[in-house]
Structure formats: structure tokens, C-alpha cells
Amino acid sequence: MMSTGLVRNGRVACMIADRIDGQDTYKWNSIIRGYLERNSPxxxxxAYAHVIREGLKIDSHTLLFTIKACGRVSGSFEGAEIHAHxxxxxxxxxxxxxTxxxxxxxLFHDLLSAQRVFDETPQRDLVLWNTLVATYTQMGQxxxxxxxSYTMINENVGPNGVTVxxxxxACSSLRALEQGKLIHGFVIKCIMGPDVFVYNAxxxxxxxxxxxxxxxxxxxxMAGRNVVSWTSMINGYSDNGRPHEALALFREMESDNVRPDGVALLGLVNMCSKLGCFELGEWADQYIKRNGYDESTCMANALMDMHAKCGNVKEACRIFSRMTAKTLVSxxxxxxxxxxxxxxxxxLVRFSQMQREGFRPxxxxxxxxLGACSHAGLVNEGRRCFRLMIEEHGVVPWMEHYGCMVDLLCRAGLLNEALEFVERMPMEPDVVMWRALVGACKNxxxxxxxxxVMRQLLELEPKDSGNYILISNLYATIGEWDNVMEVRNEMGYRGVIKIDPGCSLMEVKDHVNFS
Structure with a gap:
């Protein structure tokens, strides 16, 4: 007999028992399955507890439906009892x-138990293997x-499209190109007529x-491209720093009469954010509204970020104010x-408001x-927020938090305090901090x-040309030309080569040009 909280609700169990007569297994299976299909797990x-209590006969379908019901209510205790049965x-x-x-x-996020069940199963079919492979992929392993999957192949179980x-x-998560190419070769040789699902993968x-x-x-x-195919290719261009090609492909998708879904439109917003183009951002916003996808919290967050990066912070604020279901991401x-x-x-006002509304930063x-305080020169507020983070919210600072504080102090001209702050850090400072200090000293x-500070910088990265250029420029600023030549000579002695220059972009009539 199951001794769960659910089963202790005797009134409900008795109501079920009163309506059902007989000991027919099929009848009880139908009842349990019916509750499951009506979303009443x-x-x-x-109903299963009543069957067990009355000693009625059950079969694998009885257990199957009840296991699924336990998964839907996150009934880990009940699930363990079913497993024992x-x-x-x-x-x-x-x-x-x-399976x-x-x-x-x-569903309980108990991968150890899932693996144990798999290992204890004497005869494992393709469905069970696929379930375990998909589980580890979806759970970030x-x-x-x-x-x-390698063990599966070694045991002579042939993968199908779902496995692939x-x-x-998994290869995507690991950026494992060579393994991915091997799987592609397997698809070509062994899977007859792979479906669009495999091609999209x-x-x-x-x-x-x-x-x-x-x-x-x-x-x-591909003969039968769907919206996922288009979205995968568009997001691929966008994620690899080629937003122009992503946008061109999005417009090609439109002309091909493929209606974008929410994922595709999030990709559109992402590429507009990367381009930082004001007019393009406005067009994307209107396009999303016309297609009715602007009401979700996820889309509103993305649109806020896009407008801010495109320079329209007023519109970002307007979207935020209209949101009815704000999240921490919002x-x-x-x-x-x-x-x-x-x-x-x-x-800072929004930060305070967020905490008043019960969100924990x-x-x-x-x-x-901290970045906001740095850019606005709010030194005292920055110090207070840094203490608040550690003392009240128990957040262990990252290197980036320390970097923000160093930047804040350097911008405010508090160079000695910045150096003391760096020297008191519980971790080794990175080159970004030392460069910020050198730059502030120069200014x-x-x-x-x-x-x-320069000695620390060269000890950390003796082969980085940017460090030598920074130091050379510092000497040039104060007219110490002998030291400038000494730095340049040391670059040659160490074999340090100046890196290629960066690039810039300019928006002209809805086009972003790189140079």
C-alpha cells in the first residue's frame, strides 16, 4: 500500500472506488489513463493506490500510466514507491x-537514478538508448x-535520426567539429532519406x-526547409559576427513565404542589437508588433536590450514601464x-525599486x-553597492566586479586608492586592471x-604588443624619447610584433558600413 500524502486523501480515493466496480485490469487502466489525459495526475x-490497496491485478500499462502521472506532479517519493513496486x-x-x-x-533531475535504472535493464532497445542520450544532452552533460552514444554503437545498437x-x-555544445563531421558522414552513408529534423541539427x-x-x-x-531550418542558419550568421548576412537571409525567408516564429524573431532582435542600427531596430520592433509577438516577457526583454544598444534608451524605458510581468532579467x-x-x-533608482519589489540582485x-556608477562618476554609491553585494547579499565578487571598482576609482582620479584596492584583492589581478591603471596614470x-604599474603589466604579458605600445605612448606624452626608443628596441629583442589595427563602423541611411 502506498503511504504518500496523496493517498492519505482518503475522501478522494473513496470517491474513485465508489464509482468503479469490479477487478478488471483494463477498466482500471482506462480510468488511470483517462485522469492522465485530462491533466489530473x-x-x-x-486510482493506482486504490488498485494496490485492494490487491487488484495490474500490468505494465498500469505502471506506465502511473509513472507518467508521478512525473507530472514531481512526485519523487511516489515515483520511488512505484519503482519499488x-x-x-x-x-x-x-x-x-x-523507459x-x-x-x-x-523530470526529477535525478540523473543518477535514471542511469541506475538504465544499467539494471537487461534488454535495452533503441528507444531507451535514445532517452538516455537525449537526457544527458538536454541536462548540460x-x-x-x-x-x-559510443557505448551504444559498441553494443551493436544502430542509431536512428533521433539519436543523431x-x-x-552534444557536439554543438562542445564545439566538437570533428565529431560532428563524423556524424555527418554517418548520416550520408547509413540513414536513408534523413528528415528535416536531422538536417536542422x-x-x-x-x-x-x-x-x-x-x-x-x-x-x-534541403528540399523541405521549415522555419527551424531558416532560424538555425540566420542565428548561425548572427552568432558568428555576420549580422548583415543574417538580416539578408531573414528577408529571403520572408520572400519565400515562411512565417517566422518567436525564436526566429528573437534572432532578428539579437542581430539588430549587434548592428546597433537605430532605424533597423525601429523596423524590427514594428515587424514584431505586426506579427503579435511583442507581448511575451522574453520578447520585451530582448526589445529593451535592442533599443538600448541602438541608442533609443527612451523606448527601452517605455517598454519596461508597460511590462506587467517583470523578471530579474527585465x-x-x-x-x-x-x-x-x-x-x-x-x-540606481531602478536598482532600489527592484529590491523594494522583492527581487534579489x-x-x-x-x-x-557598478558599471553605471563608474560611468556616472558616483564613487560613494559605487563603494556602497560593492559592500552591499558582499555583506548583505553574500555575492562573491568576480574579477569583473573588481574591474568595475578599479575603473570607478581611476575615472575619479583616486589612483592610489585604486592601486591599494588591486593589491588587497583575494585573487591575482588581470591585465585589464593594470592597463586601466596605466591609462589613468597617463591621463x-x-x-x-x-x-x-607597468612592471606588473609586462610581467603578466611579456609578449603582448599592446602593453608595449601603451607604455611607449606614456613615455612619449612626457617627452622621454630615449625611453620610447628603449621600449621599441625591447619589442624587437623579444620578437613582439604590433597587432593589426581594429575596425570601426558607421551607420548611413539604414546601412552599417565597416572600416
């Missing part, structure tokens, strides 16, 4: 119940997914691995948007608010401190 478990009644060799148990434990899609997803894998030419070749040869996005445009006071929020003419 608790009642399904109660399976052993007690001799159903542990039934592949259908073992359902693995899926149930996955791609290496384990690949390991399971899961393995390709291949496109996604090549895009994640930065091999866009291979992905585009598959995309062009608050973070708004604070970041205000910070990047120098609205430090407004960012995390490391990302504090990073944004404020503190040569003595600059010399001290």
Missing part, C-alpha cells in the same frame, strides 16, 4: 516500464551523451562550430541600458550597477605610479 495516482511484482524486465522510469527520473539529432546537439552543429559554409551548403540542398536589462548611456542616477545586476600625469 494526482487523481491517476490515487516494479521490482516487487517482477516488472523490472519490462522495457516499457523501465518510463528513466523519463520520470529525468554533452560529454556524457557522447560517451553513452541528440549527438549533434546538422545546420545548428556547423553554425555553433563556426563552419557556416558547410551549414549553408546543407541548407541550400530589471537587469533596464539597469544595463541606463548604465551604458551614462544615466547612473536613474540606474545577483552578480550580473551588481556588475551593471593624470602620475608617472611615478605608472612606472610601478
Amino acid at each position: 494526482k487523481e491517476a495516482i490515487l 516494479i521490482f516487487k511484482m517482477g516488472f523490472e524486465s519490462e522495457i516499457i516500464t523501465q 518510463a522510469l528513466v523519463q520520470m527520473y529525468v 554533452p560529454r556524457k551523451a557522447l560517451s553513452v 539529432a541528440s549527438i549533434l546537439s 546538422l545546420i545548428g552543429m556547423y553554425a555553433k562550430c563556426g563552419c557556416l559554409s558547410h551549414g549553408r551548403r546543407i541548407f541550400e540542398r 530589471w537587469t536589462t533596464m539597469i544595463q541600458g541606463l548604465a551604458m548611456h551614462g544615466h547612473g542616477i536613474a540606474a 545577483d552578480g550580473i545586476v551588481f556588475l551593471s550597477i 593624470q600625469g602620475n608617472i611615478a605610479l605608472a612606472r610601478k
